[in-house]
Amino acid sequence: MLTCDHCLLEFQGSKAVFDEVNGRKKAFCCYGCRGVYRLINDEGLDAFYDKRGSSWVPGPAQEVKIEPSAFAGKIRRSGDEDEIDIVIDGIRCASCIWLIERALLKKKGVTYCRANYATHRAKIRWAPEIAGINEILERIISIGYIPKPFDAEAYESELRKERRDLLMRFGTAAFFSMQLMMFSVALYAGYFQGIGDRTRGAFQIISLLLTTPVLFYSGWPILKGSISGLRNLSFNMDVLIATGAGSAYLFSAYQIYAGGEVYFDTAAMIVTLILLGRYIETGAKGRASNVITRLLSLNPKEARRIIKQGSELSEMVSISSIKTDDWIQVKPGERIPLDGVILNGRSEIDESMLTGESMPVSKAEGSEVFCGTQNLYGSFIFKVSRTGEDTVFSQIIKTVEDAQARRAPVQALADRAVGVFVPAVLFLGFVTGLGWWVYSGDLTNAVMNAVSVLVIACPCALGLATPLAILIGTTSGASKGILIKGGDIIERSKGIDTVVLDKTGTVTEGRPLLKSYKGIGCSDEDALRLASSLERLSEHSISKAIVDASEVQPLTVSEFKAEPGNGIKGKIDGKDVLVGNRNFIEAEGIFKGVEDELGPELFLQADFEEMSGSTVVYLSYDKRLAGIFVIADSIRKEAGEVIRNLIESGYDVMMMTGDNRKTALSVASKIGLKTDMIRAEVSPVEKAEIIKGLQREGRKVLMAGDGINDAPALVQADVGIAVGRATDIALESADMVIMRNDLRLIPEALKLSGRTYSVIKQNLFWAFVYNIAAIPLATAGLLHPIMAAAAMTFSSLSVVGNSMRLKVN
Numbered sequence: 001m002l003t004c005d006h007c008l009l010e011f012q013g014s015k016a017v018f019d020e021v022n023g024r025k026k027a028f029c030c031y032g033c034r035g036v037y038r039l040i041n042d043e044g045l046d047a048f049y050d051k052r053g054s055s056w057v058p059g060p061a062q063e064v065k066i067e068p069s070a071f072a073g074k075i076r077r078s079g080d081e082d083e084i085d086i087v088i089d090g091i092r093c094a095s096c097i098w099l100i101e102r103a104l105l106k107k108k109g110v111t112y113c114r115a116n117y118a119t120h121r122a123k124i125r126w127a128p129e130i131a132g133i134n135e136i137l138e139r140i141i142s143i144g145y146i147p148k149p150f151d152a153e154a155y156e157s158e159l160r161k162e163r164r165d166l167l168m169r170f171g172t173a174a175f176f177s178m179q180l181m182m183f184s185v186a187l188y189a190g191y192f193q194g195i196g197d198r199t200r201g202a203f204q205i206i207s208l209l210l211t212t213p214v215l216f217y218s219g220w221p222i223l224k225g226s227i228s229g230l231r232n233l234s235f236n237m238d239v240l241i242a243t244g245a246g247s248a249y250l251f252s253a254y255q256i257y258a259g260g261e262v263y264f265d266t267a268a269m270i271v272t273l274i275l276l277g278r279y280i281e282t283g284a285k286g287r288a289s290n291v292i293t294r295l296l297s298l299n300p301k302e303a304r305r306i307i308k309q310g311s312e313l314s315e316m317v318s319i320s321s322i323k324t325d326d327w328i329q330v331k332p333g334e335r336i337p338l339d340g341v342i343l344n345g346r347s348e349i350d351e352s353m354l355t356g357e358s359m360p361v362s363k364a365e366g367s368e369v370f371c372g373t374q375n376l377y378g379s380f381i382f383k384v385s386r387t388g389e390d391t392v393f394s395q396i397i398k399t400v401e402d403a404q405a406r407r408a409p410v411q412a413l414a415d416r417a418v419g420v421f422v423p424a425v426l427f428l429g430f431v432t433g434l435g436w437w438v439y440s441g442d443l444t445n446a447v448m449n450a451v452s453v454l455v456i457a458c459p460c461a462l463g464l465a466t467p468l469a470i471l472i473g474t475t476s477g478a479s480k481g482i483l484i485k486g487g488d489i490i491e492r493s494k495g496i497d498t499v500v501l502d503k504t505g506t507v508t509e510g511r512p513l514l515k516s517y518k519g520i521g522c523s524d525e526d527a528l529r530l531a532s533s534l535e536r537l538s539e540h541s542i543s544k545a546i547v548d549a550s551e552v553q554p555l556t557v558s559e560f561k562a563e564p565g566n567g568i569k570g571k572i573d574g575k576d577v578l579v580g581n582r583n584f585i586e587a588e589g590i591f592k593g594v595e596d597e598l599g600p601e602l603f604l605q606a607d608f609e610e611m612s613g614s615t616v617v618y619l620s621y622d623k624r625l626a627g628i629f630v631i632a633d634s635i636r637k638e639a640g641e642v643i644r645n646l647i648e649s650g651y652d653v654m655m656m657t658g659d660n661r662k663t664a665l666s667v668a669s670k671i672g673l674k675t676d677m678i679r680a681e682v683s684p685v686e687k688a689e690i691i692k693g694l695q696r697e698g699r700k701v702l703m704a705g706d707g708i709n710d711a712p713a714l715v716q717a718d719v720g721i722a723v724g725r726a727t728d729i730a731l732e733s734a735d736m737v738i739m740r741n742d743l744r745l746i747p748e749a750l751k752l753s754g755r756t757y758s759v760i761k762q763n764l765f766w767a768f769v770y771n772i773a774a775i776p777l778a779t780a781g782l783l784h785p786i787m788a789a790a791a792m793t794f795s796s797l798s799v800v801g802n803s804m805r806l807k808v809n
Contacts, residue, residue: 002016002027004027004028004030004033004060005026005027005028005033005037006028006029006034006036006060006144007029007033007059007060009029009059009060011029013027015029016029017029017030017031017033017034019037021037021038022041029060030060032144033060033144035142036142039142039143040099040103040143043106045099045103045106048098048099059090066137066138066141066146068133068134068137070149071086071133071137071147071149072133073320074149074150075133080127081111081112081127081128082125082127082128083112083123083125084123084124085121085122085123085150086121086122086147086148086149086150087121087122087149087150088115088120088121088122088140088148089120089146089148090144090145090146091120091145096145097115099143100113100122100140100143101114101122103139104124104136104139104140107126107131107135107139108131109126109127109128109130109131109135110124110125110126110131111125111127112124112125112126113125121150124136163279166275166278166279169220169275170218170275170276170279172217172218173218173219173271173272173275174272174276176210176211176213176214176268177214177265177268177269180207180210180211180264180265181265183203183206183207183210184207184264184265186203187203187204187262190203201256204256204264205256207252207265208252208253208256208262210264210268211249211252211264211268214267214268214271214272215245215249215268215271218272218275219241219242219271219274219275222238222241222242222274223238225238226238226241226242226243227242239426240425240426240455241270241274241454241455243426243429243454244270244429244451244454245267245270245271245455247447247450247451247454248263248264248266248267248270248451249267251447252267255444260444261444263444263448266448266784270451270455273790273792274792278796299319299335299337299372300334300335301318301319302316302318302337303316303319303322303328304328304329304330305317305322305326305327305328305329306327306329306381309327312329312381314329320388322337322338322387323384323387324385324386324387325383325384326383326384327343327381327382327384328340328381328383329379330347330369330375330379330380330381330382331375332347332375332376332378332379333375333376334374335372335375336349336369336370336372336373336375337371338371338384338386338387338391339369339370339371339385339386339392339393340368340382340384340385340386341366341367341368341369341382341385342363342364342365342366342367342380342381342382343365343380343381344365344380344381345365345378345380345381346363346365346378346380347362347363347376347377347379348360348361348363348376348377348378349361349369349373349375349376350374350376351370351373363380368385369382370391370392370393371386371391371392371393372393425453425454425775426454428453428775428779429451429453429454430450432446432450432453432779433446433447433449433450434446436449436450436781448784449778449779449781451788452783452784452787453775453778453779453788455778455788455792456770456771456774456775456777456783456791456792465760465763465764465799466487466763466764467487468763468799468800468803469756469759469802469806470486470490470760471803472756472803472804472807473490473752473753473806474486474487476752476806480745480748480752481740481742482737482738482739482749482752483736483739484735484736484749484753485734485735485736489719489735489736490756490757491757492700492735493702493719493749493750493753493754493757494753494754494757495718496651496700496701496702496718496719497652498652498653498654498694498699498700498701499651499652499653499654499701499704499746500653500654500656500691500694500704500713500717501643501653501654501655501656501704501705502655502687502703502704502705502706502710503655503656503657503659503664503667504542504657504658504659505541505705505706505723506705506706506710507635507636507639507655507671508634508635508636508639508667509633509635509636509741510541510633510706510741511541511633511634512541512542512545512631512632512633513545513548513549513631514545514546514548514549514631515630515632516629516630517546517627517629518602518627519627520598520625520627521624521625521626522621525552527619527626528549528550528552529550529552529554529555530572530577530619530627531546531579531619531627531629532546532547532550532554533555533556533572534560534570534572534577534579535547535568535579537560537570538562538568540562541633542615542617542631543568545631546631555572555573556572557570557571559571563584566581566584566658566683567579567581567585567617568580575621576621576622576623577620578618578619578620579617579618579619579620581616581617581618581658581659581681582618583660583681585618585620585625588620588623589623590620590625591625594625598625602628606628606630607662609630610662610663610666611663611666612666613632613635613663613666613667613670614631614632614663615630615631615632615633616630616660616663635667635671636743638742638743638744639671639743640670641744642743642746642747643671643672644672645747646746647672653673653677654677654678655667655668655671655673655677655678655679656678656679656680656682656687656690656713657678658681658682658683658684659681660681661678661680661681663680664680665678665680684710684712684713685712688712688713688715690713691703691713691716695716695718700718701717701718701719702717702718702746702750703716703717703719703721704722704723704738704743704746705720705721705722705723706722714734714735719735719736720734720736721734721735721736721737721746721749722736722737723738723741723743736749752806756806759802759803759805762802763799763802763803766795766799767799769795770792770794770795770798771795774788774791
């Protein structure tokens with residue numbers, strides 16, 4: 001027999017496909033494996049074969065035909081690129097993840113690929129002008145894997161199917177075990193009180209017949225897992241259970257032949273109790289993850305599209321046929337089908353599914369409405385701005401799914417512990433059995449003690465401890481309006497000692513209004529028109545305040561350029577126009593001699609406004625100072641309370657802003673921050689540098705910002721929180737997203753992360769404590785195998801119950 005150089009399967013030499021690769025003769029079980037082997041070597045990815053560890057499960061490359069149209073509806077835009085989430089079949093170990101990611105990243109046009117071993121899902125991003133989805137799918141197939149479209153509802157269906165299968169197996173095991181107990185009791189009674197040989201033999205054979213379906217049907221997933229593990233020298237949890245139950249079964253079968261006592265009840269009860277624990281675990285996971293299903297159920301399938309814009313004539317159409325800029329009518333009680341802006345009408349909307357806020361929100365013309373939220377009282381028409389995967393609703397679902405798939409680093413420690421723990425327990429079980437046999441000369445007692453050690457030491461709960469806590473912690477956060485992007489973020493949050501807040505849009509409401517303005521050398525209206533013409537090309541909140549105040553036709557702007565943190569510039573009628581802070585205008589030499597020319601009163605008033613907390617920006621036209629604008633943004637009413645709570649909880653709290661220092665100090669004094677905790681007049685890049693400086697001092701920093709101009713700092717921080725509505729950039733750059741305009745969710749997010757991490761540690765404790773306490777008892781012969789199986793099940797249930805506390809709190 002030969003072994004395939006790619007998939008490791010043994011096969012007959014007559015069927016071999018030989019090839020010479022890098023001067024060495026290779027043998028393959030099929031042409032598919034040869035093709036994959038050649039491709040991997042040609043791409044310089046042959047390190048994959050060195051990385052295949054003991055967990056590699058052999059299997060030949062599959063030849064399949066993929067229909068690309070099944071993936072077309074799953075592609076979404078991410079900036080200038082296309083993005084898709086897919087499921088990849090055929091992943092066998094961590095080295096498959098390594099190979100898939102590198103093979104795809106070598107594909108021209110693919111800019112991002114991240115595959116998840118636990119879920120077999122991959123996120124792929126590519127430049128559509130260079131590569132297409134067909135080429136990406138073919139690439140995956142070429143290295144021996146099968147891509148499939150990801151469907152959240154299908155995943156939920158798969159989970160339900162798994163639970164039904166477990167229920168069937170557990171029900172069968174429980175039924176036969178109950179019948180078995182009657183004969184076991186009779187045999188035990190006969191042992192003490194006497195029983196005829198023929199009767200005892202008949203009862204033992206009936207016990208054998210009743211135990212067989214329990215072990216080989218109900219326990220088949222366990223046996224299959226252990227066989228797979230042993231073939232690859234991978235000692236998983238199934239190996240311990242199968243060894244324990246199998247030993248009791250085979251030893252009892254031998255005892256029928258030898259005329260001794262049997263212990264079929266031990267084998268059957270071990271399997272039954274293990275299945276009970278797994279059934280409860282699957283149910284807990286299903287309840288925690290069905291938040292996705294519940295969210296999906298809130299997404300309407302149809303909407304009233306206005307037939308002729310300007311009228312109220314509408315038709316019911318499917319959501320998939322609606323495009324951006326279509327007009328949609330929503331009546332009282334209906335859910336809003338897509339994201340958009342209200343054109344006419346007003347109402348109150350329940351956005352609790354999006355923000356966790358139970359109070360209805362008033363909406364009128366110009367207000368944004370979001371897919372999945374519920375219209376309560378009024379009727380209105382809105383214009384669609386986002387459809388399909390681009391809606392905030394879809395992005396929330398995607399974020400929650402991604403969070404549940406990401407693993408905490410502590411999980412890797414638990415996985416490594418299992419790898420060492422299982423072989424050690426197998427050795428301990430063997431030593432226990434051998435020792436008792438030598439010490440007592442009683443083979444039966446020796447086997448039972450060895451089985452007890454194997455069963456009680458099985459670390460089932462260890463595999464559940466971290467993922468279940470993360471699953472419940474993240475879904476609990478999502479229900480409150482806190483999106484946590486994964487278990488690694490929960491672990492990073494535990495050491496945070498410094499909280500940095502952006503001013504505009506975080507400490508303040510982020511809805512600045514133009515308080516006053518004045519033209520210099522021109523009329524006030526001309527100054528406003530010049531400034532608003534330039535500002536309409538910017539997305540900054542201050543720009544919006546100036547544009548909203550102007551009702552005149554904007555002028556044509558050319559050569560527009562934004563300098564983040566300072567201002568904007570461009571040309572109108574061929575002349576330079578600048579709008580920005582004083583430093584920005586001064587750097588152009590505009591202020592030279594102006595104060596002497598205009599007198600000090602104007603600038604004294606500007607200083608007063610800044611010291612009151614307002615923001616002052618200047619307009620320059622044709623290299624002369626042409627206007628001054630005062631913009632006010634109110635401080636959030638809860639800001640002072642949140643900062644006080646954070647400081648009392650032991651955090652150092654700092655505020656950063658691109659605004660001038662006088663305005664920053666005024667805001668700081670109102671919210672209770674010391675002057676040395678303020679960093680003003682800093683650009684987005686400088687904010688990230690400040691975060692980096694704090695980290696160099698040994699601090700662990702949480703940054704909270706509005707997720708747009710704070711993106712560099714959010715990425716640099718140990719934990720970045722985007723505050724406010726979940727914009728695309730916020731979801732991409734931040735580790736957490738606060739879906740409600742309420743700063744109190746920042747300490748709540750820190751507390752939730754802390755509680756979740758604490759539950760993870762407690763779960764690991766419960767996963768180990770039963771083993772640590774009971775292994776010595778089992779080794780000493782003081783623990784029956786059935787009691788060991790029950791204790792192990794209680795260990796798993798402890799982990800499930802402890803994790804569910806996160807859902808309650």
